[in-house]
Amino acid sequence: MANPTTLPTPFENLASELRRGLLALAVLAECRAPQYGYSLKQSLGQRGLEINEGTLYPLLRRLEEQGLLTSQWQLADESRPRRYYVRSPQGQAALAHLTAEWRQLSQALDGLLSPEA
Amino acid sequence: MNAQDWIDRYVTEVGRMLPAQDRADVEKEIRSLLQDALEAETAGVAASDEQVFAVLHQFGPPREIAMRYGASQWLIGPLLYPTFITVLRVVVGIVLAVSLFGALLSISQSPATLSVVDLVGGILNGLMQAVAWVVVIFALMERLNLRELQRAGGSWDPRSLPAAGNVDRVSTAETIVTVIFTTAFIVILGALLDSQGRLAVHGSEWTSMAIFSPAFMRYVPWMMALLAADVVLAVATLIRGRWTPALRVLALLVNLAGIVVAALMLAGPSLAAWELLAPAFDIVVAIVLVVNVAEAVQQGWRLMKR
Numbered sequence A: 001m002a003n004p005t006t007l008p009t010p011f012e013n014l015a016s017e018l019r020r021g022l023l024a025l026a027v028l029a030e031c032r033a034p035q036y037g038y039s040l041k042q043s044l045g046q047r048g049l050e051i052n053e054g055t056l057y058p059l060l061r062r063l064e065e066q067g068l069l070t071s072q073w074q075l076a077d078e079s080r081p082r083r084y085y086v087r088s089p090q091g092q093a094a095l096a097h098l099t100a101e102w103r104q105l106s107q108a109l110d111g112l113l114s115p116e117a
Numbered sequence B: 001m002n003a004q005d006w007i008d009r010y011v012t013e014v015g016r017m018l019p020a021q022d023r024a025d026v027e028k029e030i031r032s033l034l035q036d037a038l039e040a041e042t043a044g045v046a047a048s049d050e051q052v053f054a055v056l057h058q059f060g061p062p063r064e065i066a067m068r069y070g071a072s073q074w075l076i077g078p079l080l081y082p083t084f085i086t087v088l089r090v091v092v093g094i095v096l097a098v099s100l101f102g103a104l105l106s107i108s109q110s111p112a113t114l115s116v117v118d119l120v121g122g123i124l125n126g127l128m129q130a131v132a133w134v135v136v137i138f139a140l141m142e143r144l145n146l147r148e149l150q151r152a153g154g155s156w157d158p159r160s161l162p163a164a165g166n167v168d169r170v171s172t173a174e175t176i177v178t179v180i181f182t183t184a185f186i187v188i189l190g191a192l193l194d195s196q197g198r199l200a201v202h203g204s205e206w207t208s209m210a211i212f213s214p215a216f217m218r219y220v221p222w223m224m225a226l227l228a229a230d231v232v233l234a235v236a237t238l239i240r241g242r243w244t245p246a247l248r249v250l251a252l253l254v255n256l257a258g259i260v261v262a263a264l265m266l267a268g269p270s271l272a273a274w275e276l277l278a279p280a281f282d283i284v285v286a287i288v289l290v291v292n293v294a295e296a297v298q299q300g301w302r303l304m305k306r
Helices: A009-030 A037-046 A053-065 A089-113 B003-016 B020-042 B049-059 B062-071 B081-109 B116-152 B172-194 B214-240 B245-267 B275-305
Strands: A069-075 A081-087 B198-202 B206-210
Touching: A009 A037, A009 A053, A009 A089, A037 A053, A037 A081, A037 B020, A053 A069, A053 A081, A053 B020, A053 B049, A053 B062, A081 A089, A081 B020, B003 B020, B003 B049, B003 B062, B020 B049, B020 B062, B081 B116, B081 B172, B116 B172, B172 B214, B214 B245, B245 B275
Parallel strands: none
Antiparallel strands: A069 A081, B198 B206
């Protein structure tokens, strides 16, 4: 994903809207094993998905409210609690559905955006 | 000030804006997330203020975080807001006009006994009551509307749309104004019932005197019941968004009851405590009778035309 800071504001809004829609899919894919907020942000970042904290962390909570993730507080090494999120069976089904959706959309858009179109 | 203090400030500020039931949990989570971010920044060394600020800045303004964590709730949503403003204007206008008129009347009767503070206080009090009622009614409608939307779900049928100029359509603003003033009238009648027909009259000083006859007072509960039925009907048309045949039949029945009560009042003993006032009272009741007849005819006609 493009670095949002290089875009002028009106485009930046559109770009962040676009990213936000795909974020749930990325999070569901990445939560195959338990992840806490910061580790999830890091691992998504390493794959080129730079996500703002203010967007990612509330999303985790929303996905949990929808039953797609489950969470658990665990003590980190320095006796500090961290909340770990992991995909639920429902989240697994949602991931399969969203993946198919994404493949189809991505193919359709590739066709639209290629120069010969 | 150390890093923990800044984090505490930030978390408290976010928590302040969150719904109470989520507050403790979200606060705990944000605190843990901030500590993780700060730790990554400092690699175990004590954090400088600049490092804490950078992390907090990255998280964004507390208000924004709170909003993203679901703190955005509203009393009156965008769907009802335009009607809300229309109704508020009408109600505030009428209340202002009536209370100014009342104030002028009192001044003209006895300018000496009335203080400006009382006058302004009275008008402000009336305005605030009116605004409060409008807000409460709209907030209730917002909740009812939401439930209706959720229940209707995907079952909406375009064929259920009434024609644009259809007489069955209900004007939301008009209906709410009716509800508010009918309710106010019920309250006034209730107060009259409490004082047994005596009105506070402002002469050289406040005194109370009987204006209505015992015969009139016997009808007050009936009038209140009919007005309450009007309010219920108005609210029902608001929820349905239109006049259904069933609602028209009910309205027709209320009108017919109104005609009976008004006719009985006219036929019975004098309504006023002073004979001097009796003709004026009779005229008012006669007007009510005529209005009820007109409304009953209209409802009956529209029912038959279907």
